[in-house]
Amino acid sequence: MLNIVITGAxxxxxxxxxxxxxxxxxxxxxxxxxxxxxxxKAGSEIGQLAEHIIADGKxxxxxxxxxxxxxxxxxxxxxxxxxxxxxxxTVAQADALDKMLISxxxxxxxxxxxxxxxxxxxxxxxxxxxxxxxxDDNKETIEKRLAVYTENTLPVIEFYRxxxxxxxxxxxxxxxxxxAQIKKIxxxxx
Ligand code: ATP
Ligand code: MG
Numbered sequence: 324m325l326n327i328v329i330t331g332a333x334x335x336x337x338x339x340x341x342x343x344x345x346x347x348x349x350x351x352x353x354x355x356x357x358x359x360x361x362x363x364k365a366g367s368e369i370g371q372l373a374e375h376i377i378a379d380g381k382x383x384x385x386x387x388x389x390x391x392x393x394x395x396x397x398x399x400x401x402x403x404x405x406x407x408x409x410x411x412x413t414v415a416q417a418d419a420l421d422k423m424l425i426s427x428x429x430x431x432x433x434x435x436x437x438x439x440x441x442x443x444x445x446x447x448x449x450x451x452x453x454x455x456x457x458x459d460d461n462k463e464t465i466e467k468r469l470a471v472y473t474e475n476t477l478p479v480i481e482f483y484r485x486x487x488x489x490x491x492x493x494x495x496x497x498x499x500x501x502x503a504q505i506k507k508i509x510x511x512x513x
Contacts, residue, residue, distance in 0.1 A: 330480060340494075345406065434489050
């Protein structure tokens with residue numbers, strides 16, 4: 324398996340680059356944000372819980388997310404590998420992911436962080452909000468999401484950085500240029 328975690332601030336282009344990685348490397352895409360939005364649309368129990376949390380820019384509780392992710396992994400055990408997009412967002416989630424993969428005899432092969440300047444993130448998310456219809460793509464919630472990212476997810480990145488497992492892509496650029504950087508990282512790994 325080839326397992327990639329793609330991480331970075333809200334609006335850093337994780338979803339866009341994940342789609343390109345899927346197209347080029349045939350991995351199974353697990354986007355926890357997309358999964359939660361599907362639950363909201365379906366009106367499920369998880370959806371009802373997540374709706375307000377997401378609109379408020381906060382994080383859905385770890386236990387809910389970990390269970391959701393575990394289910395997905397088990398359902399797609401036969402995949403060539405996974406691209407995890409939007410997970411882990413907390414240190415507890417990172418621990419849980421490591422354990423799940425270890426129990427399958429697998430590991431995270433590549434940890435990819437997308438770097439984008441704060442003001443560019445805000446600009447891109449506000450622009451996306453004009454068409455995305457997402458409850459969280461508005462100025463107030465965007466700033467909240469960025470603060471939640473700094474508080475909860477940066478420590479995860481620092482943890483991976485200290486164990487020398489981190490690779491970085493600069494996405495203050497075009498989609499194509501960023502993907503060229505990512506392709507180099509993946510091809511160097513294989
Ligand atoms: P983008 O997709 O543009 O990079 P983003 O990372 O903020 O932006 P999503 O990953 O789609 O967007 O997540 C949207 C919201 O869903 C988050 O703000 C959070 O409330 C919830 N969410 C998604 N993944 C998780 C997770 N692993 N743990 C807790 N909450 C999550
Ligand atoms: Mg996304």
